Amino acid sequence: MLTSIRQRAIGSYVLLFGIFILLTLFHRWGLVNLLTVLLGSFWATVFLAWLTARRLITPVEQITSAAQEMAGGVLDTEIRVQGEHELDELAWSINYMARQLRKNLFLITEERNRARAILNSMADGVIALDKNGRVILINPVVESIFDIKEECWIGTELIKVIRNHELEQLFIRALQDMQPVLNNELQVLTPEPRLFRVQISPLKGAQHKKMGVVGLLTDVTERRKLEQMRTEFAANVSHELRTPLTSINGFVETLLDGAMEQPHVAKNFLEIIHTEGKRLANLIDDLLKLSRLEDRRTILHKQPVDLADIIHNTIKMFEGLAQDKNIELTEVIPSDLPPVPGDFGFLSQVIVNLVDNAIKYTLTGGKVNVEVTFNQQSITVTVSDTGIGISEESLPRVFERFYRVDKARSREMGGTGLGLSISKHIVEAHGGKIKATSSQEGSTFYFTLPLD
Incomplete structure (x- = not known):
């Protein structure tokens, strides 16, 4: 195509030169004067320049302008020129390229949106670094x-985004070795302490070219708490069951060793055994009840x-x-209190x-x-006392199984801790909250209960 255009341009120059030679010969033969030769050459040059501009230069400028717009991202531009056949083919080729680019860009955008949707729906955290160790995702x-917000992390070093030296070292190690770093658990301030399991994998391009690393942060804080609570629960159950059983066995052995011959002592021991037996029965009942509630079998x-x-009824029960x-045991209840749906x-x-x-x-x-x-949505029941209070570190744990603020006092009063x-x-289970x-x-x- 370029050869054809070049040939046409050379042909125009040859034609112009031929016209000039012909007019010069006419002048020499006396057919025309010098002014006619100059005017003829001038108008021939103007005509060929106009023809060249119309058929070649203007279409090329249009194509160049459209190509620059496409390079800037405007792929909806269509090149429409009236010029040489070869330029028409060039314009068609560029238009076809733009359509293919639009199609590929659409596919890439769809793929990016799918990847973004997957990342946004993940329950785990994802951090990606480039080969220079800067955050890209x-x-x-x-x-x-x-x-943190996107403008604060994009293109920034990881340590400036998540201020944790151990986490940064894991990413640096994976980036340097280009080997996976798996199942490392570390504590990070977020600002509260949280435990994360970190898994980092290398990102490799064509021919195993190093591109960066991507890390997956799984929050295992609650899982570890549950495991700790399970361990503590087993230990607490064993302790709570062993205490009354040890007391019962001790007094039974004492009775068998001869204390039964002393009626006053025997009666005292039997009352203690009876009390410990009731305590043991209450503990087992509470354990079964709690188990059914936690398993949602109730x-x-x-x-x-x-x-x-x-x-x-409760006030009457505890009046004595x-x-x-x-x-002083009091109650404050509105006269227009609505009924609440519940058991x-x-x-x-x-x-x-x-x-x-x-x-x-309460002392x-x-x-x-x-x-x-109450209001239109819920009812709130508040039980307040002027008692010994609860320490700040114990307050978040008062609803845990077997947790006692004052263990000795609780056992002395017969509490099971449940x-x-x-x-x-x-x-x-009623859809409410207790604090x-x-x-x-x-x-x-x-505690608050919903009215609907």
Whole structure:
């Protein structure tokens, strides 16, 4: 094509030269004068220049302009020229290239969107670094965990984004060796301490060219907590069961060794055995109840429940114990309190557990108050006391199984350490939430139940 265009340009120059020679000969033969020769040459040059511009230069300029627009990303431009046949073919080829580029760009965009959707839907964090160790990709999970935005991490060194030296060293090691780094667990401040399992894999291009690394961060904090709780649960169950059994066995052996011959001593020992047996039975009952609640095997028999009625009965139940400790036991219940959908027996147990705990841990002369508030969406029951309070480090754990703020005092009062855990599962089974707050003036436990 270029050869043909070159030939046409040379042909124009030859034609122009031929016209000039012909006019010169006419002048020499006396057929035309010099002015005619000059004018003829001029107009021939103008005509050929116009013809060249129209058929060659203008189409080339149009093609060049359109090609520059395409290079800038405007692929919707269509080149339409009227010129030489070869230029028409060039324009068609560029238009075809633009259509193919649009098609490929669409496919690439679709692929990128799919990859982005997959990254956004992942529960694990993803961090990718280029071969120079700079961040090129972080998915929303990592942005949420470490509270960072894209403009803060793109093209930045990892240590400036996630300030953890151990994590940075794992990525650097993978980048240098271009070998996977698997199943490393480390603690990272996010800003709270979290435990992550880190797996890093190299990114390799054509001919194993080093392109960077990508790391997967799996949050295993809750899993490790559950494993620790499971271990502690087994140890606590063994301890809680062994304590009354050891006491029972000791007193039985003492009776068999001759204490039965002393009626007063034997009666005292039998009363202790009876108390420990009841404690053991209560512990087993609570364990079975908690197990069924956690496995969601307990079926709630929901019906409209009058919480005021439950609270009145609970207050009457503990009036004697409160009077013995000179504790003021009060209730504040709105007269227009609506019924709440729930299981009467389970909700009664929650209120009984909370009031029982409040009285146990309130010193003589203190106060325990049960108050109910409500709005259009929910009902809130609050049990507050002026007791010994709960330390700040113990407050987040009060609803754990077997967790006691004051272990000696709790055992002395016959507590199993499961009451609050059972209450939490009952409230959550009703779709509600239970929380606790504490200060030097005492503790407050409250739970909220939905009205629909």
